[in-house]
Amino acid sequence: MLCTQPYISCRASPESRVCLTPNRGVIKVYNEDNTSRAVEVPSDITARDICQLFVLKNHYIDDHSWTLFEQLSHLGIERTIEDHEAVMEVQSGWGMDSDSRLCFRKNYAKYEFFKKPLDFFPEHMVSISSETNGIMNHSQLIQTFLNSSTCPEIHGYLHAKEQGRKSWKRFYFVLRRSGLYFSNKGTSKEPRHLQFMAEFSDSDVYTLLSDRKLHGAPTDYGFCVKPNKSNSPRDLKLLCADDEQTRTCWVTAIRLFKYGMQLYQNFLQPHQKQKSSPMRSISENSLVAMDFSGQTSRVIENPSEALSVAVEEGLSWRRKSCHRLSSHGSPSSSHSLMAGIALHLAQPWFHSKLSREEAHRLISQQGLIDGVFLLRDSQSNPKTFVLSLCHMQRIKHFQILPVEDEGEQFYSLDEGHTRFSDLLQLVEFYQLNRGVLPCKLRHHCARITL
Numbered sequence: 209m210l211c212t213q214p215y216i217s218c219r220a221s222p223e224s225r226v227c228l229t230p231n232r233g234v235i236k237v238y239n240e241d242n243t244s245r246a247v248e249v250p251s252d253i254t255a256r257d258i259c260q261l262f263v264l265k266n267h268y269i270d271d272h273s274w275t276l277f278e279q280l281s282h283l284g285i286e287r288t289i290e291d292h293e294a295v296m297e298v299q300s301g302w303g304m305d306s307d308s309r310l311c312f313r314k315n316y317a318k319y320e321f322f323k324k325p326l327d328f329f330p331e332h333m334v335s336i337s338s339e340t341n342g343i344m345n346h347s348q349l350i351q352t353f354l355n356s357s358t359c360p361e362i363h364g365y366l367h368a369k370e371q372g373r374k375s376w377k378r379f380y381f382v383l384r385r386s387g388l389y390f391s392n393k394g395t396s397k398e399p400r401h402l403q404f405m406a407e408f409s410d411s412d413v414y415t416l417l418s419d420r421k422l423h424g425a426p427t428d429y430g431f432c433v434k435p436n437k438s439n440s441p442r443d444l445k446l447l448c449a450d451d452e453q454t455r456t457c458w459v460t461a462i463r464l465f466k467y468g469m470q471l472y473q474n475f476l477q478p479h480q481k482q483k484s485s486p487m488r489s490i491s492e493n494s495l496v497a498m499d500f501s502g503q504t505s506r507v508i509e510n511p512s513e514a515l516s517v518a519v520e521e522g523l524s525w526r527r528k529s530c531h532r533l534s535s536h537g538s539p540s541s542s543h544s545l546m547a548g549i550a551l552h553l554a555q556p557w558f559h560s561k562l563s564r565e566e567a568h569r570l571i572s573q574q575g576l577i578d579g580v581f582l583l584r585d586s587q588s589n590p591k592t593f594v595l596s597l598c599h600m601q602r603i604k605h606f607q608i609l610p611v612e613d614e615g616e617q618f619y620s621l622d623e624g625h626t627r628f629s630d631l632l633q634l635v636e637f638y639q640l641n642r643g644v645l646p647c648k649l650r651h652h653c654a655r656i657t658l
Contacts, residue, residue, distance in 0.1 A: 231250060232248055233250075233251050234246055235249055235258070235295055235299065235310060236310065237258070237262070237311070237658060238311050238312070238658075239312055239313060239655070239656050240311075240313055243658060245658040247261065249295070249296075254291065254293060255275075255276040255290065258276050258295055258310075259274040259275065259312065262274070262658060266656070272479075273314050273316045274315075275288055275289075275312075275313065275315035275318055276288075276289045276295065276310055276311070276312055277289060277312075277313070277315075278311075279310075279311050279417075280302075280414070281309070282306050282308070282439075283414075283441060284416060284417045284418045284422040284423065285415065285417060285432060286311070286415060287413060287414040287415065288318060289310075290463075290471065291477070292470055292474055295310070298310075301437065301439075302439065303439045313573060313656065314651075314653070314654075315573075316574060316575030316577050316651045319475040321460050324577075327577075327578075327601075328460050329349055329457055329460075330453060330454075332364075333362055333364045333454070334360065334361070334362060335361050335363065336352070336358075350464075353468070354464070359385065360461075361383065361384055362382070362383040362457060363382045363395075364380070365379070365380055365381070365450070366378070366379065366381045366447045366448065366449055366454075367427070367447065367450075368405075368447055368448075369447075369448075372442070376448065379391065380394060381405075382397055382402060383458065383461055386407065387405070387407035388404075388406045388462075389404055390402070390403055405445060406445045408465060410435060411433050411434060411435050412436065412466075413431060413433055413458075413462040413463065414431060414432050414433075415455070415459065416430030416446075416448075419448065425446070427448050427449065427451075429448060429449040429455040430446065430447065430449075430455075431447055431449070431458065432444045432445055432446045433445040452576060453600075453601050456601060551630050551632045552583070556652060556654035557581065557583055557652035557653065558582070559583070559655075560584065561584075561587075562585070564605065567584055567594075567596040567603070568596070568603050570653050571596060571598050571603050571653055574651075575598075575651070576598050576602075576603075578598065578599050578647045578650065579651055580598040580650065580651045580653060581596060581652055582595075582652060583635065584596065591610055592610065593607075593631065595607075597646070597647070599647050606621055608621055608631070609623070609624075611624040611627055616629075619631060621645070622644045635649060
């Protein structure tokens, strides 16, 4: 039985890393708002178990994207703790005086490379082996990574920080099962030109949190390889890519080389559980679509009809809500606008007074895959809103303008061609239709409370 208990310290103190009994210990977990919760857990608990614990306790929807992160603030780095890893073992590697913490949040990109490998492995960076220059079929790429007898290879230019110096130099790097190498002669892959840099059996790959400020990196797309038994900045192998897609490719490939088939099993596990023993409550099993419009009620068995009824009920509820929020007289544009605001303020995808930089950070934290989004107030124009959306691992911002027509207030992303009575209706439309956007809205960014 897992139990929670109050915890006072704001830092990951020594008390949070000692076992209360030989088989139990205490961990402290943070969320995006820097609030935390301490939990007493078995000493062999895994990262997936921790995520499941917080999902159940807080009644979150389990969409398999909840993730535990290891954040080493004194080094300015963080990484995904893989679902199978023992959390107490991760904590045991922290220094007693280090400002290290566990963070719980969404990561929609955690296993996305199993679904869309082409988005994660650009063709020009991947080859079958160092002996051949043939480009792989991407439909077979993941299986090639998982099969220990095959030799996929990642290659390309990276900036590397020189040991003991502040300067960075650009080298041609090659990633293989045996480790990470760089060439001292252009793009040559000949053994005599390749110098060993790092291997991964006793190391992990981290992303940099303060690339330029803390590490003096030339871009914002830094990552590093850190030995498990060292917390010294001197032992970090600091690297930096020219763009997000390149960094994602290197980090994902290192994860695959390190964990191999275990990573694929982690990806499959929640789906296998659903197929073998679907856990549905009695109330969920008893929920059916009903039609009460006639003299007698009936069960709606046609899925399309059920969906259209649900949409109509939603629109009806919205109209009633707007009417309740308006005055007793005829609704004016100001009253209609107030009703729309009241609706979207309660939505998990709306983040009110969030800056462009904060929106970028929040989306990046929760996974740079197509369709991750949030809505926020515009800082430059108080009467407008902004949709921040990720597409092709880049975050784009679209202004939502108010449009007035015959005394009624609408919202639009395309200068009034497509109009919506409120932001809730706008989001629902673009979740189903791409419209003027580069992709549909798929996953909303929400700040959670532990």
